[in-house]
Amino acid sequence: MIEIGSAKVGFIGVGNMGEALLVALIKAGADTSKISFAVRRPERRAELVARYGITPATIEELAATSEVLMIIVKPQDVAPILSQVAPLLNPDALVISFLAGKKIATFEEALGQVAVARVMPNTPTLLGVGMSILSCNALVRDDQREFVTGFLRAAGKSVEVAEELQDAATATSGSGPAYFFAFVEAMVSGAVAMGISEEMATTLVVQTIVGAAKMLDESGKSATVLRENVTSPKGVTYEGLKIFNEGDLPGLVAKAMKAAADRSRDMA
Numbered sequence: 286m287i288e289i290g291s292a293k294v295g296f297i298g299v300g301n302m303g304e305a306l307l308v309a310l311i312k313a314g315a316d317t318s319k320i321s322f323a324v325r326r327p328e329r330r331a332e333l334v335a336r337y338g339i340t341p342a343t344i345e346e347l348a349a350t351s352e353v354l355m356i357i358v359k360p361q362d363v364a365p366i367l368s369q370v371a372p373l374l375n376p377d378a379l380v381i382s383f384l385a386g387k388k389i390a391t392f393e394e395a396l397g398q399v400a401v402a403r404v405m406p407n408t409p410t411l412l413g414v415g416m417s418i419l420s421c422n423a424l425v426r427d428d429q430r431e432f433v434t435g436f437l438r439a440a441g442k443s444v445e446v447a448e449e450l451q452d453a454a455t456a457t458s459g460s461g462p463a464y465f466f467a468f469v470e471a472m473v474s475g476a477v478a479m480g481i482s483e484e485m486a487t488t489l490v491v492q493t494i495v496g497a498a499k500m501l502d503e504s505g506k507s508a509t510v511l512r513e514n515v516t517s518p519k520g521v522t523y524e525g526l527k528i529f530n531e532g533d534l535p536g537l538v539a540k541a542m543k544a545a546a547d548r549s550r551d552m553a
């Protein structure tokens with residue numbers, strides 16, 4: 286039985302995403318004296334020790350002693366790491382992969398019969414407002430699942446999906462921030478084309494998307510209801526949205542998401 290406050294946790298890789306997840310784990314109540322980690326660069330190792338009071342270790346030590354082993358390296362770096370982990374891995378450990386595109390089967394093939402969770406976080410996780418997609422193999426126990434969802438809550442929200450839906454979910458929340466950034470770019474260009482300075486257009490659009498996101502998150506109303514509430518028949522917004530419909534915005538977005546999901550599947 287593992288709990289966030291007392292589990293021995295090993296991190297293999299503490300880069301951009303690893304550090305965000307480490308911060309979330311500490312925020313969720315982990316005991317830093319029970320957290321060990323491995324990175325490659327000595328200066329990064331020293332920085333993490335100074336900043337969080339966590340303990341450096343070798344990959345072999347992490348494999349043998351961790352109750353939860355988090356793997357947060359780039360996908361191309363994982364194969365030799367799994368070869369180092371496999372002979373020593375604590376058989377009761379929960380292995381959590383945060384690697385984009387890597388299937389649970391990759392870990393099972395390398396590590397044998399062990400509990401594996403696969404998590405796809407998105408970039409707002411770096412600010413504690415992420416959306417993570419979780420899939421687990423059949424060996425993940427209830428207390429291990431609670432560990433994962435409990436600490437992901439400190440990094441934003443999480444949902445569990447069957448692994449077959451990871452590509453579709455990745456194309457939704459994983460790529461989603463970039464879709465919204467692209468929409469902001471397009472709106473800024475549209476405002477500039479009508480004579481507004483780029484600086485002012487950026488302020489108008491960014492504050493508008495932040496406000497709209499807050500309304501979606503906090504009003505309890507659907508996007509459809511909120512859109513209808515600001516669209517009077519034949520009014521200003523109505524004329525703008527009519528152009529979206531004529532250009533089949535929903536069809537275009539669905540096509541983009543399908544292409545992203547197909548690419549995610551190809552990369553596995």
Ligand SMILES: NC(=O)c1ccc[n+]([C@@H]2O[C@H](COP(=O)([O-])OP(=O)(O)OC[C@H]3O[C@@H](n4cnc5c(N)ncnc54)[C@H](OP(=O)(O)O)[C@@H]3O)[C@@H](O)[C@H]2O)c1
Binds near residue numbers: 323360407408
């Ligand atoms: N960043 C994101 O927004 C994001 C979003 C979704 C998913 N992800 C996933 O998160 C994973 C990590 O991404 P990242 O952006 O955090 O990458 P990153 O900043 O490059 O961090 C990679 C970390 O892995 C360490 N590492 C690599 N090989 C190692 C080895 N053999 N032994 C020990 N440590 C090793 C690196 O150590 P050194 O720095 O010392 O070399 C570094 O701490 C990726 O698989 C990515 O798909 C990231």
